[in-house]
Amino acid sequence: MSLLEQLNQDMKQAMKNKEKDKLAVIRMVKAALQNEAIKSSHAELSNEEELTVLSRELKQRKDSLLEFKNADRLDLVEKTQAEIDILVDYMPEQLSEEEVSEIVKQTILDVNATSKADMGKVMGALMPKVKGKADGSLVNKLVLQQLS
Known part of the structure; x- marks a missing residue:
């Protein structure tokens, strides 16, 4: 439906x-x-x-x-x-912080990101995977943590 x-x-x-x-x-x-x-x-x-x-x-x-x-x-x-x-109630089930963190780690490996300069590349590849399932600010925070 x-x-x-x-x-x-x-x-x-x-x-x-x-x-x-x-x-x-x-x-x-x-x-x-x-x-x-x-x-x-x-x-x-x-x-x-x-x-x-x-x-x-x-x-x-x-x-x-x-x-x-x-x-x-x-x-x-x-x-x-x-x-x-x-x-x-109408949103898909939200991912936990741990699940988002795992997706972030995998995406960073996939795009070969090494520093904060690669933030745009990582976010571009990551957001379609978590769209509607995770808060963008949480994703941004986790990516920054992983890249620093």
Whole structure:
């Protein structure tokens, strides 16, 4: 089942259960997917493109959550955390830090990277492998650790 089909099904269920917050998040994701489809002029997005949109929406919420915590806006922190929890349900299972570390080590060996100057080469080869399955900042941190 595609992400869009899953969202439609969950949207109907959220309407029946009168879950306003979940319904709002699902509608927001659907709108983002439709906007991306229009922008890329495809009738339908590939699974990878859907995952990219979903990852972007999740990252925006996480960034907002950090800002709200810094501003001591507990009302917005709770709302944003609830949105994040809903979005995480649609993401593929996340890799553990150890799994990401192993993938980083293998990729560094594959591209023969030896210093921080090779960071771009490593990240370019690595990100398609972990797209949507690991946080980019964690991947970046692990690559820097391995290259230094």
